[in-house]
Amino acid sequence: MAMLEVQDLHVAFPRGKRDEVEALRGVNLHLEKGERLGVVGESGAGKSMLAFAILNLIADPGRVSGGRVMFHGENLLDLSERGIRGIRGNRISMIFQDPMVTLNPVLTIGTQMIETLKAHRKISDAEARKLCIERLKQVAIPSAESRMDAYPHELSGGLRQRVVIAIALLTDPELIIADEPTTALDVTIQAEIMALILKLCRENDVALILITHDLGVVAEVTERIMIMYAGLCVEEGRTQDIINAPRHPYTAGLLKALPQKAGRGQRLYQIPGSMPPITALPPGCAYNPRCEFAADRCRATIPPLAGGVACFHPLQEEEAAS
Amino acid sequence: MTQPIVETRGLEMRFALPTHFLSREKPVLHALNGVDVSIQPGESFCVVGESGCGKTTLGRAIMGLLAPSAGEILFRDQRIDTMDERMRKPIRAEMQMVFQNPYASLNPRRNVFDTLAEPIRHLLPDTPAAEVREQVESVLAATGCDPSWQRRLPHEFSGGQRQRIAIARALVTNPAFIVADEPISALDVSIQAQILNLLTDLQADRGLTYLFITHDLSVVEHFGSRVAVMYLGQVMELAETQAIFAQPKHPYTRLLLEAIPKLEGGSFDKPRTPGELPDPVNLPVGCPFAPRCPLADARCRAERPKLRTLANGTQAACHHTE
């Protein structure tokens, strides 16, 4: 049994009085213990919705309109609020793009860490404090003891994100879901934070779902990738396989368009058009208006995910490698 | 070298910060600390560096949107920073800027035609109405915007379309020089290539000179002719793009290059110690990079290195490089 098995997950938002639009249109995902998965896609593809839905955190007016989230064989969507609290922030931790989603501005770092820990563990204050300092050291925060008394605003953006990682690790989670954890940070700080997440996941056998739009970051950190487009997974597989030989025309286009793929001053490969909003999806494959291989069938039927790719005309290996 | 189109000499920019109510001190933020750059006609001069290093401030100072605290700015050998506004107006038509966020840079209540006509009406008021119309239509065509967009408002367009409109607006007065401040950072990966290609094509057609601000080194490698690496308001290294990637001379440049995530992986494998940017209010006496630099010694902490030309033609501000 996989640690996490997401089956046919749907998320919907109301449109008008009676109608709904779907932000997730049936997503499947499976993750083994200690495995690192990258979820890639452009803005609005549904990456954050997927993360929130896994933890049953979709806020009104949105709702999970179908599917299951099996965590060790138990559907998280069926749990009581109390039941899910035992999992969220405990066995599954989250790291968001903005560290201030996690951090409370009026509490010291130490207070919030100790509170988090005591919410999930029977532990004395002194022991909790010791463990918190240990975690801060683990994420390479200089002078960890004195940082316990600091307020979030007294730390730089990079240090705050390190504190968030330390909090995410406090309860020894089995899975960390990180939604664009370094997008707001500078490249050198991004490298520090991602190197840290990678090291900690490897050392502690923690599984990771890393949401990002940066193919380079995914390539560095994950073992498998899932490419999302307009609320669906369009391609899924081993990271290096997909990067070396993408099968879906969208994935291939994204990779070919990277500036490192063209000589200096040369025009880049470009995908025409842009991703449609979920309120105006074309019939059939959502990518068909931008796809050079689109045929009548693509404009009529949504291609199912089969053999790792949701496409009626997937690229063959020779084509993909070129 | 030919006559530069834009040049800065010893450019400094200081911002007075609000005084703390208990303190007599007037804190001053040093955003630019003696910047010398000289931009040749027809080149794509890139400025890279981390958040807060002064990239936007440099662009805004050159555009005359900020008055420098010290130093000189020249356009075709003419001092422009001290010029009175009447003299400067026709030069403003020759220098235009594209901003990072196409959602914020377009007036939401102004339709596309008026957005584009405004710079001509303001900077070249003698232009007859028929010519304004002609000019607007011609830049719309040149930037891949549909003529039917003219009566529509910004909210009706996607991010990529808005950035095309913003580029069209920058071109409408027929400038020779464009400051592009992170023009693709807010756009989706699949759209970034479209905009970079547009900028490349426009440069070929119109002989434009770009000052291209970015934090993404893979874009620099593709797009730039020369590049200035900034840190805390100073140029640390200035070189031909190829030279910077093949033989980075400044330790900070090397740190930046090592931080780039790569499709083949390997950049995030070794843990890094957190580096913090020094405070631009209390600048260190010596080299601003010394607190993070593996090569720093007593001299670096005491004496600020000047930008000097090395054997390969690269300019670097470091006591330890040759």
Ligand SMILES: Nc1ncnc2c1ncn2[C@@H]1O[C@H](COP(=O)(O)OP(=O)(O)OP(=O)(O)O)[C@@H](O)[C@H]1O
């Ligand atoms: N409150 C809401 N009402 C209606 N639609 C919504 C709402 N919140 C999100 N959506 C839609 O759900 C879709 C998926 O959004 P999601 O936030 O998951 O995208 P994402 O892939 O995380 O994008 P980004 O890279 O910008 O974070 C989007 O099309 C968005 O417009």
Ligand SMILES: Nc1ncnc2c1ncn2[C@@H]1O[C@H](COP(=O)(O)OP(=O)(O)OP(=O)(O)O)[C@@H](O)[C@H]1O
């Ligand atoms: N009007 C202002 N008043 C006070 N400080 C300012 C002002 N404008 C900029 N600064 C400060 O000057 C420094 C340089 O800012 P600038 O916006 O030029 O950086 P940047 O390199 O463009 O950064 P980013 O990559 O985040 O856009 C920063 O410390 C910033 O806070």
Ligand SMILES: [Mg+2]
């Ligand atoms: Mg998101």
Ligand SMILES: [Mg+2]
């Ligand atoms: Mg800026």
